[in-house]
Structures are given as C-alpha cells and as structure tokens.
Amino acid sequence: EDQVTQSPEALRLQEGESSSLNCSYTVSGLRGLFWYRQDPGKGPEFLFTLYSAGEEKEKERLKATLTKKESFLHITAPKPEDSATYLCAAHGSSNTGKLIFGQGTTLQVKP
Amino acid sequence: NAGVTQTPKFRVLKTGQSMTLLCAQDMNHEYMYWYRQDPGMGLRLIHYSVGEGTTAKGEVPDGYNVSRLKKQNFLLGLESAAPSQTSVYFCASSPRGGDTEAFFGQGTRLTVV
Numbered sequence: 001e002d003q004v005t006q007s008p009e010a011l012r013l014q015e016g017e018s019s020s021l022n023c024s025y026t027v028s029g030l031r032g033l034f035w036y037r038q039d040p041g042k043g044p045e046f047l048f049t050l051y052s053a054g055e056e057k058e059k060e061r062l063k064a065t066l067t068k069k070e071s072f073l074h075i076t077a078p079k080p081e082d083s084a085t086y087l088c089a090a091h092g093s094s095n096t097g098k099l100i101f102g103q104g105t106t107l108q109v110k111p
Numbered sequence: 112n113a114g115v116t117q118t119p120k121f122r123v124l125k126t127g128q129s130m131t132l133l134c135a136q137d138m139n140h141e142y143m144y145w146y147r148q149d150p151g152m153g154l155r156l157i158h159y160s161v162g163e164g165t166t167a168k169g170e171v172p173d174g175y176n177v178s179r180l181k182k183q184n185f186l187l188g189l190e191s192a193a194p195s196q197t198s199v200y201f202c203a204s205s206p207r208g209g210d211t212e213a214f215f216g217q218g219t220r221l222t223v224v
Contacts, residue, residue, distance in 0.1 A: 087153075
C-alpha cells in the first residue's frame with residue numbers, strides 16, 4: 001500500500017536556526033513528490049515538485065531534495081513568516097490522478 | 112484571477128440533513144478533487160474527476176456523492192449528514208493529473224451536530 005510519512009509532527013525553531021523536515025514515502029513507481037505550505041484556515045499552497053532521485057529545487061529559504069525513499073525540506077535561516085504546516089504528497093503509477101498526503105509538519109519560528 | 116473557489120466557507124448541519132458543496136475553477140483544468148482534512152489524519156481523497164462527465168472514488172467515498180456536469184465545476188453532496196463528516200473540505204484542480212501540481216481552494220469548514 002502506498003504511504004507517505006512526515007516527521008517530526010511539530011518543530012519549533014528560533015529565527016535563524018536552520019533545520020530539515022523529513023518525508024518518507026513508499027510508492028510504486030513514483031511519478032512526482034510534492035511539497036505544499038498550509039497556513040491556518042487556508043488551503044495548501046504549492047511549493048515544489050520533484051520527479052527523480054537526486055533532484056533539488058530552491059525557493060528563497062527553502063530547498064527540497066529527493067532520494068529513492070525520502071524527501072527533505074531544508075529551511076535555512078528561517079523567519080517567523082515561515083511558520084506554517086508543510087505537507088508532503090506523492091503520486092505513484094498505481095494511483096493515476098491521486099496524491100497521497102503525509103500528515104504534515106507544523107513549523108513554528110520564534111523571533 | 113480567482114483560481115479555485117469553494118462555496119460555502121462555513122456551514123453547520125443537523126444530523127440527517129443534506130447539502131451540496133460547490134467548487135469552481137477558472138484555469139481550464141481537467142482534473143478536480145475533493146479532500147477532507149481532519150486533525151492527525153492529513154488530507155484524504157474523497158472523490159475525483161479526470162474530466163467533464165467523469166467521477167471516481169477516492170480513499171474515503173462512503174456517505175458522499177459527486178457530479179462534474181461542467182468542466183469548471185465539481186459538486187460534493189452529502190445526502191444524510193453524520194457527525195463523522197464534521198471536517199474541513201478542500202477542493203483542488205490540476206491540469207493533467209497527479210504528476211502536475213494541484214491548486215487548492217480555501218476550504219469549507221463543516222460541522223454536523
């Protein structure tokens with residue numbers, strides 16, 4: 001069964017304290033690994049798509065990487081405005097059109 | 112540029128009542144999805160559509176029905192609401208399916224008492 005697991009569930013950082021969020025996936029024939037950001041009371045907002053192991057993508061203080069079993073979202077020198085829930089999702093060849101979501105990591109960055 | 116719009120944003124239902132949630136997208140996307148989000152459970156797919164006139168079951172379809180009569184609209188119906196359907200519902204759309212990013216609406220917070 002396809003599965004996506006995120007860790008940790010919650011993460012508290014001081015402003016400027018870099019860290020990483022983990023997304024482990026068990027998906028047959030990965031066709032895409034997605035990262036989303038969700039603010040309270042809002043819908044998820046797309047951040048990145050990764051398609052193959054070794055691929056990396058960056059946006060401001062965020063960098064997403066992909067291996068054959070995991071994806072990491074690295075946050076460099078975070079700011080309070082980076083506080084949000086970060087969702088990971090995977091699309092496999094056996095689930096055409098369907099994304100399997102992890103439970104999310106809630107990040108709080110304190111000034 | 113509206114993107115994905117959900118109606119209503121909030122609703123309180125009594126057990127046994129029925130209602131329809133409306134999702135509209137203005138991006139000409141083929142695929143549309145309905146998810147529910149519950150604490151500790153993440154986003155779970157209820158139903159989805161790969162094009163106008165098509166629908167398919169997702170992970171948790173029981174108690175829900177959907178229709179996609181027009182490409183831009185995807186309706187989610189609850190025939191007889193139950194307290195277990197208290198949740199936040201999100202609609203999403205994507206151009207070509209699961210290997211392209213999905214765009215989400217702002218959500219509908221539904222409480223069934």
